[in-house]
Amino acid sequence: QVxxxxxGGGSVQAGGSLRLSCVGSGYRLSGYCTAWFREAPGKERxxxxxxxxxxxxxxxxxxxxRFTISxxxxxxxxxxxxxxxxxxDTGMYYCAARVYxxxxxxxxxxxxxWGQGTQVTVSS
Numbered sequence: 054q055v056x057x058x059x060x061g062g063g064s065v066q067a068g069g070s071l072r073l074s075c076v077g078s079g080y081r082l083s084g085y086c087t088a089w090f091r092e093a094p095g096k097e098r099x100x101x102x103x104x105x106x107x108x109x110x111x112x113x114x115x116x117x118x119r120f121t122i123s124x125x126x127x128x129x130x131x132x133x134x135x136x137x138x139x140x141x142d143t144g145m146y147y148c149a150a151r152v153y154x155x156x157x158x159x160x161x162x163x164x165x166x167w168g169q170g171t172q173v174t175v176s177s
Contacts, residue, residue, distance in 0.1 A: 055079045055166040057148050062171030069138050069175070075131040075148030075168055083126045085150040085166075088158055089133045091173070093144035100159025101146070102133060111158050116142070138175045145170040 061073040073089065088103035102112045102122035110122060121134040131148050149164035156163045 055082075055085070055150055057150060057166055057168035059146065059148050059168040059171040062146060062173045064174040064176065065138055067139055067175055067177050070134070070136045071138065071173060073133040073135070073146055073148075073171060073173075075133075077129045077131070077150065081126070082124060082129050082131060082150060085152060086154070086158055087124060087131045087148065087150045088164070089122060089131070089146060089148055090159075090161055091142075091144040091146045092170075096144075098147075098161050100157075100161065103158035104131070105158065106153070113159065135173070138173075140175045140177045143173060143175050146173050 056078045057075050059075045086105045089101040090098050091101050092098040101116055104110050104122055104124050119137045123132045147170045148168045150166045151164040154163045
């Protein structure tokens, strides 16, 4: 069993920055594919960025150049640095982990473990 706890969400104005953290317990996150997803009201959950167990990083086109995903294996923590935030980035952000899968890293149904989410609100 892997437990994931997110933090770092909040309310910012457009152009601002936030850094999300996701602390894992129960297993080393480095052994999993780990990712950030977000869900806005009335929209489907979408993948934002992922780090696979081999270190491969994938970033969604909608946030490329603005968001950076990283993982500190010594702290068993996943991060999402979000810069140049836009109102369209508003939503609940979740971290997730999965064992090996042949599916794209942004297929949410393939993830075994989820955090409780942290809210990000960007005002114009």
